[in-house]
Amino acid sequence: MMAFLAVARERSFTRAAAKLGTSQSALSHTIRGLEARLGVRLLTRTTRSVSPTEAGERLIGSVGPRFDEIEAEIEALGELRERPAGNLRITTAEHAAQSIVMPALERFLPQYPDIHVELSVDYGLVDIVAERYDIGIRLGEHLARDMIAVPVGPPMRMAVVATPGYFERRTLPRTPQDLTGHNCINLRLPTYGSLYAWDFEKDGREVKVRVEGQLILDGMNAIVRASLAGLGLAWVPEDVVSRHVEAGTLVRVLENWCEPFAGYHLYYPNRRQPVPALTLLVDALRYRG
Structure with missing residues (x-):
């Protein structure tokens, strides 16, 4: 069963064999x-892929969570060790990784040399249970349901910026609707394949704008760089561009339409007995204001 679950989740005999x-x-x-013993085919194999059959999916759904519980309980025995230990996997987006996770890990990991962390940077809305992550970190509005959630960052504000040179050729936008006449740099969301809508709020009025432009990117750093190069308007967290605004290399507009909103939250499955390593990392990432 452990072998089957590994292959089914990895969708690869090569990766599953390496893991086991x-x-x-x-x-x-x-x-x-196992298939001969059960009398049903559990996996469909081709030269390029491996995927569960209907029977395999049913077995994953019924038996998989029980094996996860067993694994978690075994890992929880680590609390009887003198030093906490274990492997933890985190998925988050680029901005949270740089502004929250990495600074916390720089303090956390030297204290616990037997705890190992794998950090995956991805703008997609990952199913952390299906992908076997221990922790997900996303904005409060994007949290998965049925999860334990913990704030890991302060309230945030977005900023719309472009270079002074860009605005020499165009009129400054006064309202979010004015953005439709500007060259805006879009962010692609891998989960849905769609472009991220720009959200604004003022005096309780919310406005969502689908902007257009010459450039579509998949990372925050790339968007800031493109904006600094004069390629268009960027919509990014204000802390990412604050030093550029202060230096005058970027000009901020629509600031009165960018109100604070709930920041990043950490979330993880509601296990009956979280492993000690997970508890320690959650505490290290927790925002205390």
Whole structure:
């Protein structure tokens, strides 16, 4: 069962074998034996991919969570060790990784040398249970349901900026609707394949604008760089561009339409017994205001 779950979740005999520390041939033999014993095919294999059959999906849904509980309880025995230990996986977006996670890890990891952290930077809205992450970090409005949520950052504000040279050729926008006449730099959301809408609020009135422009990017740093190069208007967290605004290399507009909103939250599955390493990391990331 452990072999089957590994292959089904990794969608690859190669990755599953590496994870389990065995050979692909031994793993394939184990799966064939399980299928023969159950009398049903659990995996559909092609030369390029592996995917669960209907029976396989049913088995994953019914048995997988129980194995996760067993694994969590075994890892929880680490609290009996003199030093906390374990492997933790985090998924978050670029801005949160740089502004929140990495500064916390710089303080946390030297204190706990037996705790190992894998950080995945992704703008997609990842299903942390299906992808076997221990922690997800996203904006409060994007939190998954049925999760324990913990604030890890202060309230945030967005900023709309462009270079002084850009505005020499165009009129400054006075309202969010004016952005439709500007060259805006878009962010692509991998989860849905759509472009991120720019949200604004003023005096309780919310406005969502689908902007257009010559450039579409998939990362915050790339958007700031493009804006500094004069390629258009950027809509980014204000802390990312504050030093550029102060230096005069970027000009901020529509500031009165950018009100504070709930910042980043950490979330994780509601386990009955969180492993000590997870508890310690959550506490290290917690925002205390």
